[in-house]
Amino acid sequence: MASKGPSPQDSVPEEDCQLHIKSAQQQQDFSYQSGIAIGFRQLWTMLKRNTILQIRYRRSTFAQTLLGPILFLFLLWVLQKADTSRQLQSNYHPKPWTLSGIDQCQGRTPLDPCINIMFTPDTPEIREILATVNSRNQLREPTVSLKFMNAFTASDLNTLPTETQGMVPVPNGKFIYDYTLQNPNTTRFGIEFSIVQGPPKNYAYQTWFNFTNSANGTDPFGDSLLSFTRAVDEAILLLTDSSSTDLNVSLKDFPKVPPTLASDQVVSSLGAMFFFCSMMVIFICVLNQIVTEKELHLRHSMQMMGLKTLVYWFSWWLSNAVLVLISAVVICGFGTAFGFTVFKNSNFLALLVTFFLFGLSMVTMAFWITTMVKASRTAILIGIFLFIIGLLFESMVFSNSFVGYLWYDASTSPVARYVLMFLPFFNFGKIFLDMSLFATGRFDVLTETYIPGPGFHWSDLYNKVPTDFTPTYDDARTRHPDVPAPIQSWYLMLMNIGVFAILTLYFDQVVADDYGNRRHLMFFLDPSFYGWNIRKKLTTKEWIAAQEANKTKRDARREKMKKGRIPREDEDDNDVDEERRNALDADYETSARICNLQKVFQESAFRKSPLDKIAVKDLCLTLQDGKLLALLGQNGAGKSTTMNMLSGLTKSTGGDALFYGLSMNNEMAEIRSMMGVCPQHDILFGDLTAEEHIQLYAGLKNVPKEEIPKLTEDRLKAVRLWKVKDRLSHTYSGGMKRRLSMVISTLGDPKIIFLDEPTTGMDPTNRRHVWSFIEKFKQGRIIILTTHSMEEADILGDRICVMAHGRLRAIGNSIHLKNKFGAGYRISIMTDPSTTEQVKAIVETKVPGAILKDDSAGALLYQFPPSSMGSIPQLVQWLEGTDSAEIASLPASSSEGNSKNNSDRNTPLPPLNGSSNNSLNTHANNALANSTGHAPKVNALQWGISQTSLEDVFLKLIRDANPDGYQGYEVSSSKEKNVDDHEATLRNRRA
Ligand SMILES: Nc1ncnc2c1ncn2[C@@H]1O[C@H](COP(=O)(O)OP(=O)(O)OP(=O)(O)O)[C@@H](O)[C@H]1O
Secondary structure (H helix, E strand, O other), rough: OOOOOOOOOOOOOOOOOOOOOOOOOOOOOHOOOOOHHHHHHHHHHHHHHHHHHHHHHHHHHHHHHHHHHHHHHHHHHHHHHHHHHHHHHHOOOOOOOOOOOOOOOOOOOOOOOOOOEEOOOOOOHHHHHHHHHHHHHHHOOOOOEEEEEOOOOOOHHHHOOOOOOOOEEEHHHHHHHHHHHHHHOEEEEEEEEEEOOOOOEEEEEEEEOOOOOOOEEEEEEHHHHHHHHHHHHHHHHHHHOHEEEEEEEEEOOOOOOOOHHHHHHHHHHHHHHHHHHHHHHHHHHHHOOOOHHHHOOOOHHHHOOOOOOOHHHHHHHHHHHHHHHHHHHHHHHHHHHHOHHHHHEOHHHHHHHHHHHHHHHHHHHHHHHHHOOHHHHHHHHHHHHHHHHHHHHHHHHOOOHHHHHHHHOOOHHHHHHHHHHHOOOHHHHHHHHHHHHHHEEEEEEEOOOEEEEOOOHHHHHHOOOOOOOOOOOOOOOEEEOOOOOOOHHHHHHHHHHHHHHHOOOOHHHHEEEEOOOOOOOOHHHHHHOOOOOOOOOOOOHHHHHHHEEEEEHHHHHHHHHHHOOOOOOOOOHHHHHHHHHHHHHOOOOOOEEEEEEEEOOOOOOOOOOOOOOOEEEEEEEEEEEOOEEEEEHHHHHHHHHHHHHHHHOOOOOOOEEEEEOEEOOHHHHHHHHOOEEEEOOOOOOOOOOHHHHHHHEEEEOOOOOHHHHHHHHHHHHOOOOOOHOOOOOHHOOOOHHHHHHHHHHHHOOEEEEEEOOOOOOHHHHHHHHHHHHHHHOOOOOOOEEEEOOOHHHHOOOOOEEEEEEEEEEEEOHHHHHHHHHHOEEEEEEOOOOOHHHHHHHHHHOOOOOOOEEEEOOOOEEEOOOOHHHHHHHHHHHHHHHHOOHHHHHHHHHHHHHHOOOOOOOOOOOOOOOOOOOOOOOOOHHHHHHHHHHHHHHHEOEEEEEEEEOOOOOHHHHHHHHHOOOOOOOOOOOOOOOOOOOOOHHHHHOOO
């Protein structure tokens, strides 16, 4: 598991390791591997990655699967409770009371039969009391005549009264409670007597009464109650001797537990809205996750390592399907646990499938939206917007008139219905309503009662909702004759999934990405999209001819557009010319060739303009196995654009490259399978560890599973990240991230590697480790490296090319460039400030061509051309005050030191733990003293001599490329600095 705890420092030495790098012969031959097998391997790898990330983002995953559903169910439950109390208050007796007497009983509607008095026990004495109540009441209310009805037995709990004005004997007080509970608004009074024979005779009775009995709610204890108890008291007292009679009256409210059916209307009517909300949590998380991955270029990075588009989407879809399934199970399980009738009374599997399909269709819809959005903030805003729209929609779906309008109304335009069918929440709303009608029942406004439903069974999926179950709406409308069965909503949600999946894949191709890449709108008509390469495979000769023909056309077009006002460009350097000739010579043996590569960034997306930025212009290069090509150039020279084109990140606007016979323009998928890229900016998953990164990218590269542990150890040790392999990458320092990016680019032992400024931000020790790693790795591979470090180019580059303004300015190995463009030698002299002027005069006399480049606080820097080399011994002799024979060897040995080694590279790779080998030997004086065994008489405190450095060559070439000076130098982007800055930095470093 990853930990963020204290960890070894970046610079802690790792144990020595042996790099196990496959030789060129051992390398995997990706081209012969089955695409399907690689696809499955990548899918498995991506699923593992998604699962790790979902576990790491546990708060978000928890919110999507558990918290969201449970929270919304809980809110629904609270609403249900609130509705319950509303139901209680509405359970009133509709007829107002008078003080005069007991009036007629009345059910919920005036016509409903009802019981006026329910009494127990059924004894002659009590019947007599009640008969007296009746006869005396008729004096006050002549129209009310109470009759004794047939007694209810214990089994009559569900028997509704058939007549009005009845007095019904019942078995006991509990019966009164249960009956009034189950049949609210059927009984006016309940009375339970318990008579204790005296003397004094005790008449105790308990009266049940509806305290919320007034239509206007102003009668909490009730005038009616007063009338009734007074009437009963009167009757008792009339029958007995009042002096020996005790009266004991207690009052009780009718039970107020709400009728279950009524309360569940809340779930039926608001449920879809709440379940929509819970699915929207997943929806917004999906939007955010995928767009963030795009925004951070993580997806690009995986695609550059060979990830297939289909695998990418399918892996996310499967991972989210699991979340949706968990969420659906939680909703159904907790819905049942909360006691909602629609859950208890429906087939569990049917409910589960409904929620699952709804969730999946929403996830697929989110995928589609992500293809059109580039910033995660926009994605979240869109998510919230859709959330509100959906919420309004669901609330309307469940307003009866809207549903009636959409589904049950014959006058609804079928077009409206067809359009709405493309919205998952519409289809979900419809089926959930159907289920509610079946499972819960409905409220009948005519009778003002709830009619229970038969339950929703699996077979009901195929049954149309019965006509008398349809929600009531404006009666003036006629019912649509063909309201579809619930199963149709499943089909529609499946259709939604399919349609959104296709739209996702289509939009993903045709909407331009951050690098401006997009396919033609009709790309699916191109057979190559399906992997059928019907284009004739060109021979190298034909391919070169095609590139040349294209260039001619391009130039003609450009000339026409600029109306012949194309400024004359400098002559190419002869090495550059030769490189071009080699690249265009089919017989020239090379592993890869780049021909007339061009990239124009258009000002306008719709038309070409003279202001279009030519980032790379007609680049021609050859690349050899086992040779590293270092690309140098000032900011904005076109290095990264070149790398991006070659790695397939950006489409070229002209030219092509052939890697091992595969065309960059037409066979990028194959090239990618043998390519590794270390981009300029680290593209890492902040919540994955170094080890997990290696496992992910090795999986995408189809490295055999059994090799991955060893590979991980080897590579991480090589760049000294092994000890921090379990730390999340967002806790890494800049240099550590860079090293991890470097290692990732070498996974799968690619034949072609692009390293864009791989050591930026690394400390000198780690930089040397990385250099050593690259040096060991380059055998049998093509490596192109861009850098701003001259030292790096000098050490690693078998060939170095310098670019300026998108053009190649010079190419060759370090020695060749120094000899060709170098300004000779440099000598630095540290003097006593009091003798500086004297030293200057002597130097200028002894070395006639010497140019003073720097003079500060006694530190002199002279440059002199190779032609002045002969005067150096004399100068050194003077500086040292030693005999000339001894001294004469010094510059030569110094320069030899710099130029030892083979013809490809003049500077040896320094030892891993060595310090920087600066060619400017400022300690030569001391060295000489040691070698001669005596302390010489010196005219300078210190001095050193060196050949012109690569920096000087670079600066010269850049200066030549900007003959008007740097003032007019075009700064094309904010990140760019001009050459002056660069030179100043170099000067500071030297100082
Ligand atoms: N997407 C783009 N749209 C327009 N112009 C671009 C775009 N990307 C790069 N450019 C321009 O293309 C030129 C080459 O840019 P590129 O990034 O290749 O330079 P570079 O040599 O890699 O510089 P650096 O050393 O700063 O990374 C620059 O002038 C830059 O402004």
